Amino acid sequence: MRLYLLRHGEAEPYQTDDAGRALVEAGRRAVLDKADFLEPVSRFLCSPYLRARQTAELMKPRAGIEPVLDDSLTPEQPVEAALSLLQAGEAETTLVVGHNPLLSQLLCDLVGERGTLHLHTAGLACLEAEDWFPGGATLMWLR
Template identity: 45%
Template sequence: MKLWLLRHGEAEPRARSDAERALTEHGRKEVRHAAKHLRERPLTQILVSPYRRAQQSAELVREKLGLSLPLTTLDWLTPDDDPRQVLRRLDEFMAEELLIVSHNPLLGALAGLLVHGHLQQPFTLHTASLICLGGEFPLAGAMTVDALYHPH
Protein backbone atom coordinates (compact mmCIF):
# COMPACT_ATOMS: atom_id res chain seq x y z
CA MET A 1 0.00 0.00 0.00
CA LYS A 2 1.10 3.56 -0.74
CA LEU A 3 -0.36 6.33 1.37
CA TRP A 4 0.24 9.83 -0.01
CA LEU A 5 -0.28 12.79 2.33
CA LEU A 6 -0.54 16.27 0.79
CA ARG A 7 -0.74 19.38 2.90
CA HIS A 8 -2.83 22.05 1.18
CA GLY A 9 -1.13 24.94 -0.56
CA GLU A 10 -0.57 28.39 0.93
CA ALA A 11 -3.87 29.95 2.02
CA GLU A 12 -4.96 33.51 2.58
CA PRO A 13 -4.26 34.58 6.17
CA ARG A 14 -7.82 35.67 7.00
CA ALA A 15 -11.40 34.74 6.27
CA ARG A 16 -14.63 34.63 8.28
CA SER A 17 -13.48 31.28 9.67
CA ASP A 18 -10.44 29.04 9.37
CA ALA A 19 -12.50 26.58 7.32
CA GLU A 20 -13.24 29.27 4.71
CA ARG A 21 -9.64 30.30 3.99
CA ALA A 22 -8.95 29.97 0.26
CA LEU A 23 -5.72 29.21 -1.58
CA THR A 24 -3.59 32.11 -2.73
CA GLU A 25 -2.22 32.16 -6.28
CA HIS A 26 1.14 31.07 -4.84
CA GLY A 27 -0.64 28.21 -3.05
CA ARG A 28 -2.21 27.08 -6.33
CA LYS A 29 1.25 27.00 -7.95
CA GLU A 30 2.64 25.00 -5.01
CA VAL A 31 -0.12 22.38 -5.35
CA ARG A 32 0.29 22.10 -9.13
CA HIS A 33 4.01 21.53 -8.60
CA ALA A 34 3.34 18.86 -5.93
CA ALA A 35 0.85 17.13 -8.23
CA LYS A 36 3.67 16.45 -10.73
CA HIS A 37 5.04 13.90 -8.27
CA LEU A 38 1.75 11.99 -8.47
CA ARG A 39 1.86 11.54 -12.25
CA GLU A 40 1.77 7.92 -13.30
CA ARG A 41 0.65 6.89 -9.79
CA PRO A 42 -2.38 4.58 -9.79
CA LEU A 43 -4.38 6.59 -7.23
CA THR A 44 -7.60 4.78 -6.42
CA GLN A 45 -9.04 7.16 -3.83
CA ILE A 46 -8.73 10.77 -2.70
CA LEU A 47 -9.78 11.65 0.84
CA VAL A 48 -10.03 15.34 1.66
CA SER A 49 -10.75 17.71 4.52
CA PRO A 50 -13.95 19.75 4.22
CA TYR A 51 -11.97 23.01 4.62
CA ARG A 52 -11.96 25.18 1.50
CA ARG A 53 -8.18 25.29 0.96
CA ALA A 54 -7.92 21.48 1.12
CA GLN A 55 -10.87 21.06 -1.25
CA GLN A 56 -9.26 23.49 -3.69
CA SER A 57 -5.93 21.66 -3.42
CA ALA A 58 -7.55 18.27 -4.09
CA GLU A 59 -9.41 19.70 -7.09
CA LEU A 60 -6.17 21.10 -8.50
CA VAL A 61 -4.45 17.71 -8.13
CA ARG A 62 -7.34 15.95 -9.82
CA GLU A 63 -7.35 18.52 -12.63
CA LYS A 64 -3.55 18.45 -13.11
CA LEU A 65 -3.55 14.63 -13.31
CA GLY A 66 -6.69 14.39 -15.44
CA LEU A 67 -8.38 12.12 -12.92
CA SER A 68 -12.09 11.46 -12.73
CA LEU A 69 -11.92 10.04 -9.21
CA PRO A 70 -14.49 11.51 -6.84
CA LEU A 71 -13.26 13.42 -3.80
CA THR A 72 -14.34 11.80 -0.54
CA THR A 73 -14.83 14.63 1.95
CA LEU A 74 -14.43 13.56 5.58
CA ASP A 75 -15.12 15.78 8.57
CA TRP A 76 -12.42 13.99 10.61
CA LEU A 77 -9.54 15.29 8.43
CA THR A 78 -9.41 18.83 9.84
CA PRO A 79 -6.27 20.44 11.33
CA ASP A 80 -6.86 19.52 14.97
CA ASP A 81 -8.31 16.02 14.57
CA ASP A 82 -6.62 13.19 16.43
CA PRO A 83 -4.23 11.22 14.18
CA ARG A 84 -4.96 8.04 16.19
CA GLN A 85 -8.64 8.31 15.32
CA VAL A 86 -7.79 9.00 11.68
CA LEU A 87 -5.60 5.90 11.63
CA ARG A 88 -8.44 3.77 13.05
CA ARG A 89 -10.82 5.07 10.38
CA LEU A 90 -8.42 4.47 7.47
CA ASP A 91 -9.38 0.78 7.53
CA GLU A 92 -12.63 1.84 5.84
CA PHE A 93 -10.63 3.10 2.86
CA MET A 94 -8.24 0.34 1.93
CA ALA A 95 -6.76 1.14 -1.45
CA GLU A 96 -3.56 0.30 -3.28
CA GLU A 97 -2.67 4.00 -3.62
CA LEU A 98 -4.55 6.49 -1.47
CA LEU A 99 -4.16 10.29 -1.35
CA ILE A 100 -5.17 12.32 1.69
CA VAL A 101 -5.34 16.10 1.28
CA SER A 102 -5.51 17.87 4.62
CA HIS A 103 -3.65 20.13 7.07
CA ASN A 104 -1.03 20.40 9.75
CA PRO A 105 -0.69 19.55 12.54
CA LEU A 106 -2.80 16.49 11.60
CA LEU A 107 -0.76 15.25 8.62
CA GLY A 108 2.66 15.70 10.23
CA ALA A 109 1.45 13.87 13.34
CA LEU A 110 -0.23 11.12 11.30
CA ALA A 111 2.97 10.52 9.30
CA GLY A 112 4.99 10.38 12.52
CA LEU A 113 2.56 7.92 14.06
CA LEU A 114 2.62 5.64 11.01
CA VAL A 115 6.43 5.65 10.77
CA HIS A 116 7.56 5.90 14.40
CA GLY A 117 4.59 4.34 16.20
CA HIS A 118 4.02 7.36 18.47
CA LEU A 119 3.13 11.05 18.31
CA GLN A 120 6.40 12.46 19.68
CA GLN A 121 8.12 12.81 16.26
CA PRO A 122 5.76 14.50 13.81
CA PHE A 123 7.05 15.24 10.33
CA THR A 124 7.54 18.86 9.31
CA LEU A 125 5.30 19.50 6.32
CA HIS A 126 5.27 22.91 4.65
CA THR A 127 2.36 24.09 2.55
CA ALA A 128 2.02 21.71 -0.41
CA SER A 129 4.52 19.22 1.05
CA LEU A 130 3.84 15.69 -0.18
CA ILE A 131 4.95 12.56 1.65
CA CYS A 132 4.57 8.97 0.46
CA LEU A 133 4.41 6.22 3.05
CA GLY A 134 4.69 2.57 2.10
CA GLY A 135 3.75 -0.59 3.93
CA GLU A 136 1.51 -3.61 3.90
CA PHE A 137 -1.14 -1.91 6.06
CA PRO A 138 -1.55 1.54 7.61
CA LEU A 139 -0.49 0.60 11.14
CA ALA A 140 1.32 2.67 13.77
CA GLY A 141 5.06 2.15 13.35
CA ALA A 142 4.63 -0.17 10.35
CA MET A 143 5.16 2.20 7.43
CA THR A 144 8.28 3.70 5.89
CA VAL A 145 8.90 6.99 4.12
CA ASP A 146 9.21 6.22 0.41
CA ALA A 147 9.36 9.86 -0.72
CA LEU A 148 9.12 13.37 0.69
CA TYR A 149 8.73 16.46 -1.49
CA HIS A 150 8.72 20.04 -0.26
CA PRO A 151 7.79 22.99 -2.49
CA HIS A 152 10.54 25.32 -3.66
Protein backbone atom coordinates (compact mmCIF):
# COMPACT_ATOMS: atom_id res chain seq x y z
CA MET A 1 0.00 0.00 0.00
CA ARG A 2 1.05 3.58 -0.56
CA LEU A 3 0.48 6.55 1.75
CA TYR A 4 0.95 10.22 0.99
CA LEU A 5 1.22 12.60 3.95
CA LEU A 6 0.71 16.25 2.99
CA ARG A 7 1.05 19.09 5.46
CA HIS A 8 -1.13 22.10 4.68
CA GLY A 9 0.40 25.08 2.93
CA GLU A 10 1.54 28.26 4.66
CA ALA A 11 -1.37 29.89 6.49
CA GLU A 12 -2.25 33.22 8.05
CA PRO A 13 -0.57 33.98 11.37
CA TYR A 14 -2.20 32.53 14.46
CA GLN A 15 -4.75 34.88 16.00
CA THR A 16 -7.50 33.52 18.24
CA ASP A 17 -9.04 30.82 16.03
CA ASP A 18 -6.46 28.27 14.92
CA ALA A 19 -9.09 26.17 13.10
CA GLY A 20 -10.13 29.13 10.95
CA ARG A 21 -6.72 30.13 9.61
CA ALA A 22 -6.70 30.31 5.80
CA LEU A 23 -3.91 29.63 3.33
CA VAL A 24 -1.92 32.59 2.07
CA GLU A 25 -1.12 32.88 -1.64
CA ALA A 26 2.43 31.54 -1.20
CA GLY A 27 0.94 28.55 0.61
CA ARG A 28 -1.44 27.85 -2.27
CA ARG A 29 1.41 27.98 -4.78
CA ALA A 30 3.59 25.66 -2.68
CA VAL A 31 0.77 23.10 -2.45
CA LEU A 32 0.13 23.25 -6.20
CA ASP A 33 3.85 22.68 -6.80
CA LYS A 34 3.46 19.28 -5.09
CA ALA A 35 0.50 18.14 -7.21
CA ASP A 36 2.65 16.52 -9.91
CA PHE A 37 4.12 14.13 -7.33
CA LEU A 38 0.71 12.74 -6.41
CA GLU A 39 -1.13 9.93 -8.17
CA PRO A 40 -4.89 9.34 -8.00
CA VAL A 41 -5.83 7.86 -4.62
CA SER A 42 -8.52 5.49 -3.39
CA ARG A 43 -8.82 7.10 0.06
CA PHE A 44 -8.50 10.82 0.84
CA LEU A 45 -8.53 11.96 4.49
CA CYS A 46 -8.31 15.53 5.74
CA SER A 47 -8.35 17.56 8.93
CA PRO A 48 -11.48 19.73 9.24
CA TYR A 49 -9.38 22.88 9.86
CA LEU A 50 -9.77 25.51 7.12
CA ARG A 51 -6.15 25.54 5.91
CA ALA A 52 -6.15 21.74 5.55
CA ARG A 53 -9.49 21.79 3.70
CA GLN A 54 -8.13 24.45 1.34
CA THR A 55 -5.01 22.35 0.76
CA ALA A 56 -7.15 19.28 0.05
CA GLU A 57 -9.31 21.28 -2.35
CA LEU A 58 -6.20 22.22 -4.34
CA MET A 59 -5.13 18.56 -4.52
CA LYS A 60 -8.58 17.17 -5.31
CA PRO A 61 -8.20 17.29 -9.13
CA ARG A 62 -5.00 15.24 -8.86
CA ALA A 63 -6.31 12.91 -6.12
CA GLY A 64 -9.41 12.15 -8.18
CA ILE A 65 -11.84 11.87 -5.25
CA GLU A 66 -13.45 14.00 -2.53
CA PRO A 67 -11.66 14.29 0.81
CA VAL A 68 -13.29 12.90 3.95
CA LEU A 69 -12.92 15.16 6.98
CA ASP A 70 -11.82 13.49 10.20
CA ASP A 71 -11.30 15.07 13.62
CA SER A 72 -8.49 12.63 14.43
CA LEU A 73 -6.29 14.63 12.03
CA THR A 74 -6.40 17.94 13.91
CA PRO A 75 -3.07 19.17 15.32
CA GLU A 76 -3.81 18.39 18.97
CA GLN A 77 -4.76 14.75 18.42
CA PRO A 78 -2.41 11.96 19.49
CA VAL A 79 -0.56 10.10 16.77
CA GLU A 80 -2.33 6.89 17.86
CA ALA A 81 -5.65 8.32 16.64
CA ALA A 82 -4.27 8.95 13.14
CA LEU A 83 -2.60 5.53 13.11
CA SER A 84 -5.90 3.86 14.04
CA LEU A 85 -7.61 5.77 11.24
CA LEU A 86 -5.06 4.47 8.73
CA GLN A 87 -5.32 0.91 10.02
CA ALA A 88 -9.11 0.99 9.68
CA GLY A 89 -8.90 1.36 5.90
CA GLU A 90 -8.02 -1.10 3.17
CA ALA A 91 -7.19 1.42 0.45
CA GLU A 92 -4.33 0.71 -1.90
CA THR A 93 -3.37 4.40 -2.02
CA THR A 94 -4.23 6.98 0.66
CA LEU A 95 -3.67 10.74 0.90
CA VAL A 96 -3.78 12.37 4.34
CA VAL A 97 -3.83 16.18 4.61
CA GLY A 98 -3.16 17.59 8.05
CA HIS A 99 -0.87 19.44 10.43
CA ASN A 100 2.25 19.28 12.52
CA PRO A 101 3.19 18.06 14.98
CA LEU A 102 0.81 15.19 14.15
CA LEU A 103 1.96 14.42 10.60
CA SER A 104 5.68 14.56 11.38
CA GLN A 105 5.12 12.30 14.39
CA LEU A 106 3.08 9.89 12.27
CA LEU A 107 5.79 9.86 9.58
CA CYS A 108 8.51 9.14 12.14
CA ASP A 109 6.47 6.43 13.85
CA LEU A 110 5.59 4.65 10.62
CA VAL A 111 9.19 4.49 9.39
CA GLY A 112 10.69 3.89 12.85
CA GLU A 113 12.76 7.09 12.88
CA ARG A 114 11.74 8.81 16.11
CA GLY A 115 12.03 12.59 15.76
CA THR A 116 14.40 12.60 12.79
CA LEU A 117 11.97 13.53 9.99
CA HIS A 118 9.97 16.74 9.61
CA LEU A 119 7.25 17.84 7.20
CA HIS A 120 7.54 21.54 6.44
CA THR A 121 4.48 23.50 5.30
CA ALA A 122 3.29 22.00 2.00
CA GLY A 123 5.67 19.09 2.64
CA LEU A 124 4.72 15.81 0.99
CA ALA A 125 5.97 12.36 1.99
CA CYS A 126 5.38 9.07 0.20
CA LEU A 127 5.50 5.83 2.19
CA GLU A 128 4.93 2.19 1.28
CA ALA A 129 3.99 -0.71 3.54
CA GLU A 130 2.09 -3.98 3.66
CA ASP A 131 0.20 -2.63 6.70
CA TRP A 132 0.36 0.57 8.73
CA PHE A 133 2.09 -0.11 12.04
CA PRO A 134 5.02 1.62 13.81
CA GLY A 135 8.30 0.85 12.07
CA GLY A 136 6.57 -1.07 9.28
CA ALA A 137 6.76 1.48 6.46
CA THR A 138 9.46 2.53 4.02
CA LEU A 139 9.91 6.20 3.18
CA MET A 140 10.05 6.39 -0.61
CA TRP A 141 10.62 10.15 -0.79
CA LEU A 142 10.08 13.42 1.07
CA ARG A 143 9.51 16.71 -0.76
